[in-house]
Amino acid sequence: MLEGIVLEIISRGEIYGYEIARKLHAMGFEGLAEATVYALLLRLERNRLVHVTKRPSELGPPRKFYTLNEKGLEELAAFWARWDFLSSRIQMLRNQGGHDA
Amino acid sequence: MTFSREITDQIAKFAREQSRFYLEDAEMTYLEKLRRKSGQTRDKIKAKLAKFKSRSDTAVEAENDMILYMSDYMKDLIAEGYSEQEAFERAKQELAFRSDTAKSSDLRKRFEDYYRDLNPADYEAAGLFYAGFLFIGVAIGGIAGYLAGGGRTMFLSGGWVDTLIGTAAGGILGIGCGLIGNAVITLTRKR
Numbered sequence: 683m684l685e686g687i688v689l690e691i692i693s694r695g696e697i698y699g700y701e702i703a704r705k706l707h708a709m710g711f712e713g714l715a716e717a718t719v720y721a722l723l724l725r726l727e728r729n730r731l732v733h734v735t736k737r738p739s740e741l742g743p744p745r746k747f748y749t750l751n752e753k754g755l756e757e758l759a760a761f762w763a764r765w766d767f768l769s770s771r772i773q774m775l776r777n778q779g780g781h782d783a
Numbered sequence: 784m785t786f787s788r789e790i791t792d793q794i795a796k797f798a799r800e801q802s803r804f805y806l807e808d809a810e811m812t813y814l815e816k817l818r819r820k821s822g823q824t825r826d827k828i829k830a831k832l833a834k835f836k837s838r839s840d841t842a843v844e845a846e847n848d849m850i851l852y853m854s855d856y857m858k859d860l861i862a863e864g865y866s867e868q869e870a871f872e873r874a875k876q877e878l879a880f881r882s883d884t885a886k887s888s889d890l891r892k893r894f895e896d897y898y899r900d901l902n903p904a905d906y907e908a909a910g911l912f913y914a915g916f917l918f919i920g921v922a923i924g925g926i927a928g929y930l931a932g933g934g935r936t937m938f939l940s941g942g943w944v945d946t947l948i949g950t951a952a953g954g955i956l957g958i959g960c961g962l963i964g965n966a967v968i969t970l971t972r973k974r
Contacts, residue, residue, distance in 0.1 A: 699848060700855035716877040717805075720852050724809040724845060740785075741854050743847030 684714075686761030688722055689750065692732060693758055696747045699723050723748070731757050784858055790871050794857075797875055798849035804880035806845040853878055905968055912964030917957035924953015 691697065691705055703719040726732045731754035739745035750758065786794070853874050860870035928949020932942030 699852050703852075703856070704859075716852075716856055716874070717880070720849060720878065721805050721808065723848070724805055728809045739851060741851055743850055745851055746844075746848060 683765075684718065685722060685726070686758065686765065687711075688719065688726070689731065689754060689758040689761060692726075692748050693750045693755065696735070696749050698745050698747050702748075726754070784861070786854070786857070786867060790867055793871060794850055794853055795846075797878075798846045798853065801878060801880050802845040802849045803842060805849070806842060808880075849878065909961075909965045909968055912968075913958065913961035916960035916964065917954060920953040920955070920957025920960065921950055922953065924949040924951065924956065927953070 687706070688702055691702055697705075699720060702723070703714070703716060706714055706719065723732075726748075727734060731751065732748045733751045733754075735747045735749070736744040737747060785791075856877070857865075857867075857870040857874050860873055861867060865873065925946055926949070928946040929938060929942075931949065932938060932945030934942075936942075938946060
């Protein structure tokens with residue numbers, strides 16, 4: 683689920699790694715381990731779901747800025763489709779005990 | 784904001800140590816897909832990649848990413864009131880690799896291999912080597928000490944000390960031979 687959330691955040695505009703963690707904290711995901719976002723970004727990059735632009739940073743090594751590529755956008759669309767299905771079924775379960783109205 | 788030289792070095796050292804575990808973890812998912820396609824075993828691919836990884840651009844990038852990520856996190860912590868050292872310790876704790884998939888699975892595999900290849904007969908043979916050499920050594924040392932000391936007459940008038948020294952030296956020699964026997968068993972088993 684976190685992968686979908688991070689893909690959605692990246693889809694809103696170019697962003698760097700720790701800024702994503704900041705956004706997640708601001709959204710209320712405060713219990714999220716700092717390492718989770720770092721590990722997730724490595725995986726997104728290895729799975730070629732993001733486009734990376736490197737820019738100089740004040741700390742020395744170049745800073746990576748992420749945007750979604752075509753494959754990333756497809757993955758995001760698939761995530762939302764899965765989410766819509768799941769949430770509708772859970773809602774159905776909650777309201778009607780799993781039976782169609 | 785810039786960090787002290789000492790903390791900057793510590794961040795770089797931590798990033799170099801930890802980033803490879805995260806990278807390996809991220810690559811394993813990719814490798815598993817690759818394995819399905821190519822039919823190669825994961826270990827073979829992993830071994831090949833490990834040689835490449837240690838000097839690859841990807842490893843350096845992962846390391847740099849962690850340096851920046853950690854530095855950003857530390858800046859936030861310092862803004863909250865942490866000292867530089869406290870922020871580093873907290874960031875280190877938060878960013879240390881915890882997954883079972885890379886670091887401990889290697890160790891577990893080595894243990895599994897060790898216990899799988901364990902042969903009780905080897906231990907029995909090693910024990911017999913020790914005991915055998917020890918008895919032979921003690922006997923030879925004792926006889927040598929007894930004879931060098933001057934035989935029965937001298938043994939009874941204080942020459943027993945030479946016998947005792949010979950026995951002790953023979954015992955040590957026996958243990959030494961036992962160790963060599965153990966080494967031979969270990970080397971033979973490795974082949």
